[in-house]
Amino acid sequence: MSEKVLMKGNEAIAEAAIRAGCRHYFGYPITPQTELAAYMAKRMPKIGGCFLQAESEVAAINMVYGVSSTGKRVMTSSSSPGVSLKQEGISYIAGADLPALIVNVQRGGPGLGGIQPSQSDYFQATKGGGHGDYHLIVLTPASVQEMADMTALAFDLADKYRMPSMLLADGTMGQMMEPVLLPEEHINAVEKPWAVTGTGMKREHNIINSLYLVPEELEKKNIERFERYKLIEETEARYEAFMMEDAEYCIVAFGIAARISKNAVVALRQMGIKAGLIRPITVWPFPKKAIADAADKVKAFVSVELSMGQMIEDIKLASGCRKPVALCNRVGGMIPSPEEVIECVKNMQGGNN
Amino acid sequence: MAVVFEKPKSLTDAELHYCPGCTHGIIHRLVAEAIDALGVEGKTIGVAPVGCAVMAYNYFSCDMVEAAHGRAPAVATGLKRSLPENVIFTYQGDGDLASIGMAETVHAATRNENITVIFVNNAIYGMTGGQMAPTSLPGQVTQTSPYGRDIATAGYPVRVSEMLSMLDGPEYIARVAVNNVKNVRNAKKCIEKAFRNQIENKGFSLIEVVSSCPTNWGMTPGKALEWIEENMIPYYPLGVYKDRSAKEEEKA
Amino acid sequence: MTTQILIAGFGGQGVLFAGKFLAYKALIEGKQLSWLPSYGPEMRGGTANCSVIISDDPVGSPIVSKPDILMAMNLPSLDKYEDAVVPGGTVFVDSTLIERKVKRTDINVVYIPSTKLAKDLNAPTLANMVMVGKLFKECKEIGMDNVEQALHKVISARKANLFDVNLSAIQCGFNYSE
CATH class of the missing domain: 3.40.50.920 (Rossmann fold)
Structure with a gap:
């Protein structure tokens, strides 16, 4: 059986993500979350996964959008200024009802701010962040153990509700080491008939999209999404x-x-x-x-x-x-x-x- | 009776929303014909841009993803990394690809991302009503360059094919046009090659299609095609700018 | 019982490594613990510090603001943290690099020329481990148990050849007396 190991919070997230079946990671370097990317860069090539250092946060979140469209588990991580850059993509992910994990190891702001821990992205994380009416499921780990456990949970919830989830951590959680019992490998197999994988000439084409030019349709989409949010508010508050x-x-x-x-x-x-x-x-x-x-x-x-x-x-x-x-x-x-x-x-x- | 013309299978029956005389229809058909010719519709995933082709997801019968403005190459990168056996293409305009999405374009090219990019260059922002594009010609009058594009303040147009062909990464970069039958035939050949390259794992292929926008250029469709010949092509010469495999074969 | 340790010095003195070693030792001993580094550009040649908490109970805040044990590996660290040590706590001072004496009289002070001792061992970068050895001697609640096991954990396989010299540095500090 597994035993407790000493890990930094950032590394615990990375390992837990891999154990949760995530094989695609896209990111851009920023302190204080770099250990997460470094861990992925080391591990992904060895397990047939994909680590890609994108040209920007903007590109990284759109690569996440691409992989998520195919129905696979995917994540990105960053810290506050980088998460601001990702907001456009997060809004599209929410608008296209795609699951994905975004990790924010927060640092002080606004602007370039500092690199020491902060929780000042609370509004951004909980009230939407990008344009339009939407939410993320936002989990707030308070130990390295929770960094690992909540990574797995965040993937499960994202898949279950077809929406992006976020781990809202901070510089101390990312940098500190504590003993952690890593979660077992678990692939939560959720059917994703909406995914684009090629029609195989066997079905109508699937479209991943957030554009609805007819106001009645867009209103309906928003209301449906908020019915889902209501259910989440009733059942998933922890x-x-x-x-x-x-x-x-x-x-x-x-x-x-x-x-x-x-x-x-x-x-x-x-x-x-x-x-x-x-x-x-x-x-x-x-x-x-x-x-x-x-x-x-x-x-x-x-x-x-x-x-x-x-x-x-x-x-x-x-x-x-x-x-x-x-x-x-x-x-x-x-x-x-x-x-x-x-x-x-x-x-x-x-x-x- | 012999069938001399039919709609490609890779296009749906949806009615196109493009303006009369717009060349997007031709380019859609050429892309669909390439997919049909290679028999890959069932494993193709297209990425639509923001711009006039925003609703391309309704027109291609393969799986489609609608991307944020300029981000199609990043989205396509995600798709291809997830499904390396599938065929992934983006369909983007000049504002999308050469302005807001320039970083995504250049970096997908330099990574030699194994995708196919169809770049429609009509020197204007069509969907928003005719603003200056990164490829608008010097002196070109648009809604946001009402006195003509002044290079002193608005700079020069971007020659995307020339620029990308300077990179080591990409496999194939070609500029074609759709203003006459001869050019359309050549465009078809190049687009098909850009898809074949991907299937043969050769890497990043981009076809720049010099195209027209009669509505926002303020011309009749016929006049617009002439304008391509007289003004666009001299600034954007047609041809193959990079063909790594051909060059390597030549060497060997 | 909870022991709060603050290790402070210049970047490059192995402040974080020493902390990590203590953390692994505590892990092996089944203790609760946390290890929190200072991070960022300040680590490159500036001051670095590291909070280690070892406890029988779950660790609350991982930030050590009132250390039971302070390992001061340079003068700025002693200047900065001397007043923070809890009354009755212990300060370890690298007397090769810090010329002044500790001003407070309500704490235990251990002077050890760890930089010089490390040089004498032909291991000039291991003043940190010399000081840790002394800490094991003076702080019985931490003690000298499981040192080799913890060293194996903290030294990566790639650097396994450094095991012996680390162990000698620890022993050197443990056996040192003025």
Whole structure:
């Protein structure tokens, strides 16, 4: 049987993708996700797969579109500025109802920003990102183990719902090493009768397309897609609740911010303050119900983010603004310390928010 | 009675949306005839561009993918890497291929991606209503060069075939035209060769088809064909710009 | 029990490698752990540091901001992190490269001329492993167990010829006394 190995988060994604049956990877170099591409460059040729360093992020995502059109599992990875470049292609992938995996190992922005970790692409990832009405399924790993596990899950969900999925990680998750038990090889065989593989002169031609010039048709397409999104919101929202049973203060955080917040919760409990943590594992769909239920019980929320406050809007919406929501944040590649989170919760306790 | 003319099997029965006198219809037919002649319809996948040919996916009866503007060579790269045994072609206009998609074009060529590219050069943006293209001629009047293309501010047209033939990567680069019967016959030969090259795993083949746009050039179809002869071809000379295999055979 | 280790020095001093070695050793011992490097251009000739956390429980934040153990391999690292060490923690100082003494009096300080010792071993790039050897001696909770196994994991097959010299560097540090 397999045993735990030490791997960087970026490498764990690559290996897990291969084990999930992905044999096509397209990307363009950018820090801090390069280990992922390097791993693919090394492995793909040895297993009959395809690694291609594209001329740009724009080209890479369109190569992904091409492979996905043929019904095969395919992925690309990048970091924030590169993911911005991919938005056009992501919109087309969503518009053509194609599955694909996009990995964003976030760094600070806007613009060229920095190379240190960030979570400031939350809006881009969860609210669409490119043009038009669409969503991605967005998973937020908080450990190297989850980097691996969620890669497999992201491929499965993308295939199941015929839509792109995203791993929204950050520089620390990509760069850190932790013991990881790699997932077993699994090829989730989903029928893809829509794929272009050549008609073989046996069927009508398949067309992969996002163009609908008749407004009634385009409206219908959008509404159908959102019916699917509604089902996903009802069934696929994932989160972890930590010490929430009797919590009076609910910290909400994902990824690296959740790791830090866990330390803060433990410390707060030692001080006699009843803190708990809701860690969204999917940020689209956002775990609205968990937040709404918590709003019935807790005195206040604290959103811990590596951004100027993006997820906080979803917390306010999900809680119906019934309880105060404070923001504890650092940006630009800075990371809040557990002490800063503790301080923020204590401030809420004092009632100043 | 002998059949002297019929529609290629690789075209559907859909009615083309192109303007009267537009040469896209001829080029569609030549591509379909090549696919028929090689007997590969069942394993061909075409990539449609953004531009006048955006709805080409309705006209070819093989599997089709509609790409974002300029990205057809990248999409085709993905298709070919996934299905190396299939035949993959792109059908692109001048704005798509030589302006917004120039990087994708050059890099697919330099990788010698084993695909076939049909490049329709009519020196104008047709679908958006007649704006200046990267291949619009010096002095050419368009909606966005109303005083004629001024090379001092808008630069020079791009000669795609000449440029790509400088690269080591591509297998076959040829420029043809569809303004008269002789040229159409030659275009047919070159397009078929571009597909055959792919089947024989020779690599990247691009056929630049000098073409007309009567509507946006503001001419009758007949006058437009004359304009090709008088203005386009002198700037874009026809011929085979690169044929690696032929050259290697010659050497041997 | 949780031990938070911060290793800091110039790029090229093997800061990340030393951390990786400690991480593999912890993995072999069935501990929970995390290893987090500083990354980016600053690693090329600038300062590099690496957070290693070894614990009996799942590791929360992987960022070491208050180290129990600081390995300072150059002066800027000591200047930057001396104040961050928890009271009662331990600082290892490469006394070949760092001339000043540690100012704090509430922490344990171990001076070791690891750069010189490594040179004497004819392995000038292994000051990191000399210092790690000393760490094994001084920090009993980490100890000298499973060193060879961990070395096998951290040294790639391609560089297997470097195994012996790494081991000697560790032993040199372990046996060093002022």
